Amino acid sequence: MTRRGNRSEEPAHLPLHLILIAVTLVTLYPIFWVFTIAFSGKQSLAIAELPADPTTWDRIRSVIPWPADVSFSNFTSVWNDQPFGLWLLNSAIVAAATTVVGVFLSCTAAYAFSRFVFPGRRAGLMSFLVSQMFPGTLMLIPLYIILVQWLGLGSTRIALVLVYAVTAIPFCVWMLKGYFDTIPKELEEAAIMDGASPATIFFRIVLPLAKPAVAVTALFSFMTGWNEFILAATFMDKENLYTAPVGLRFFVGGFSQSWGYFAAGSIIVSIPVVALFMFLQKYLVSGLTAGAVKG
């Protein structure tokens, strides 16, 4: 252990490391558990089968997250025997489209709320905030009526993309607006003096400067589209249009108890979001705190 500074000023590092290691292990245990089940090659949710009269060692073995036999069979069957690849593709299309639409809608609106003073500005911002409190269950039936009966978008990916992108708007707008507020206006004024059009200012000056916040917006929109399952389960009644979350619940919902498929599928589904999240998380802190503090 390296120790710097005065001992009476700085706390000892060893106990801190012990606490952090303990917390990290507890935090990661469920993830290890999923990996164990996924690589066990079985559908059971027990790590090891207990004999009729288990000893303490048997019990300890059954909580150590390492499979009895390492096998890839859950991954291969999820991919080959189940339509999981198709569901994943559906999710990818929906999430990607949600990101594009969500980022576009949020950036334009947030820019207006940050830069222009216009009648309805306060009411608009307020209505975005209040809409965060609308209970999802209140909207589900009306949304079904509007999208399926009025707009005829039942069992289409467009319906999901539109709903996801729009539900992500309020959070993204508040966050982006907070960030735009911190960009000095003088930059734009200088650009106007140089004869730049408003669109140029928005796309060439403001957006590049707001990259961290835009990245967080994109991440948030993507995660909304990738992770949501209630609406997807309600609107998609054709099995070939299921998204990955609906498909995963299909493995362990109702009478089906295919924990091995679920675990393998969960890992496949989580990898892209976790990777994106980790890649963009440095922006997340700055984006969130800027939005939160200035909001």
Place this chain on the structure above:
Amino acid sequence: MATPAGALVHGRRFAAGVAVGVAAAGLLGALALRAARDHEGLLRAERTDVVTLRALTGVVEAAGGTGDGVRKGVAAFAAQAPELAAIRVVAFEGISLEASTAAADTGDKAAPRRLDREEKDIFDRGQRIRAAVETNRQEGGARKEEIEIRPLPSGGFGFAAPVELGGNVAGLVDVVTAPVSTRLGFGPGAALAFFLVPVALMLLAWRPLGAHRHLLAAVAVAGVAAAAWLYGGAAVRTLREDRSATEAAVRERMASSGAAATAALSAAGIEAPLDPQAWDADLFRRPLAIVAPSGIDAAKSAASFELEAGVLRRIVAGLAALAVAIALFAGYGQAATLFGILRKHREAYAYVAPAMVGMSILVFVPFLYGIMLSFTDSNLYNTNQPISDIWIGLKNYSAILGDFRVVTRAQDGSWMVNFDNFYYTFFFNVVWTITNVAIGVSVGLVLALILNTKGLALRPIYRVLLIFPWAMPNYITALIWKGMFHQQFGVVNQVLQIVGFHPIAWFDRPFTSFLTALATNGWLSFPFMMVISLGALQSIPSDLYEAARVDGATKWQQFRGITLPSLRPALIPAVILSVIWTFNMFNIIYLVTGGEPGRSTEILITQSYKLAFEKYRYGYAAAYSTVIFAILLMYGWFQNRVSRGTEAA
């Protein structure tokens, strides 16, 4: 509002407003009448074809549903019924096609024969209809349609009706009608001329009444009202004529189908009475009793028409109100002001518009629609009825909020908590939110303080590993934890047994069930607080601490005096957000505890979901959700006041 220059400006504005208003109302009115007429056209095809179908079904039933008699009868019927392109009769026993006049069913496919695999849809239709008939009979009502209609690409329709023998559904008559046009098209275009009345009135009144705005408004209102009255009358008359034509067509069909049925019965060699009056029926096979071969019951016809006439009248009245609103809006100068504002800030509105349009259609309209549902008794059985028929006012709210029986006395005298009661669920929801946010904030803050220690090795690695729970999709997390709390195989119980405890049936008692959800959500939510706190901690300038140290402040004093106040601006919004998120944390409760045992761990949002999608009480569930919204809104308002108050202090 700016005073317009020149008195005539008022007249011009009113005239323009009336013109725009009546143009909009006239267009929408014409579309509404067209929709009503096309609906009548469909109804006409449906009612006449149902008559033929019922006549044919009667012949098949009289012939016993199977055998040569059916085939002869169907052939004779088809010869006299040119409106049918194909007739097929199926008997469920032996899954056999008993008779067919379809072009495909000749040669070696001629009836009688067993249905092919490709013809499974016909058989499925029969089973659906049988189930519908049995359901309706059991419920003593009419909920599932007993005659199925499907539009065909050819322009005709497919009709299917049950064949009943001895009180049981034993088969199916499936017919395809020849292509017909059901479009009746736009109403009398001349009637739209009535909308010129208010415009003409305005043009006359414009100059003489120039400066008297209220008089101009009165003229506009009177003109629009007169136009609406005239147009509404003409529209209802047109629709009435359409309905009379429908009834005449039904009567005509009764005669021709009666003749076909008589011929069919004699071809099959059967003596059976015909009851043409019962043939005019709805899709639940209930006789309408309006048209009989002898004539049309004018009183009943008028009564059945009144509903549609009422709808049309209400639409026209609504359109008139719209036209008046537009006229007054323009006339009193509001429109000019609005256009002025829009033009002045057009750039800002252009940027906001896409998001606003999306939010309106997919967030605000559904929200208002949901609130409207909360005043109705909408449920699975009445979704097709108009809102006004199922309106019950505040009954749902009084049933939810007026029920204080939180604890009841059981038969043996012990007290029992009524877990379905709103106040119990609300109490549980509050406990759930407070415990979760407290755990999230304290764990997150402690970890952030540890991670903020200067010079601590491996800091970035800990940080990345600790935010994993946040990165994972939360429905996966929830299902993982549910698996880990499994009574027999779950690792949590294994650990308990290693330490020497008995395994716990986690989901059998409310408290332990609550703990599972708490553990799951605690695991899920601390990284957010940790990241927020860490960000805020790192932005505190270190010279503040230096200065404090120089002044001789203790660690605790530094924490109280510098760290906590600097954390507050970041933590307060984070806490508000996390209170709202946790209060409505649907996935965790729904997937981990599922409300077990006996709805005791249900929170408000999962309860309202189950009311809607397991008990199908849409109206009641909407009222429940509206109450949740009201609670959150009050919380937000209260929180806003408190944080403003503390900021000012």
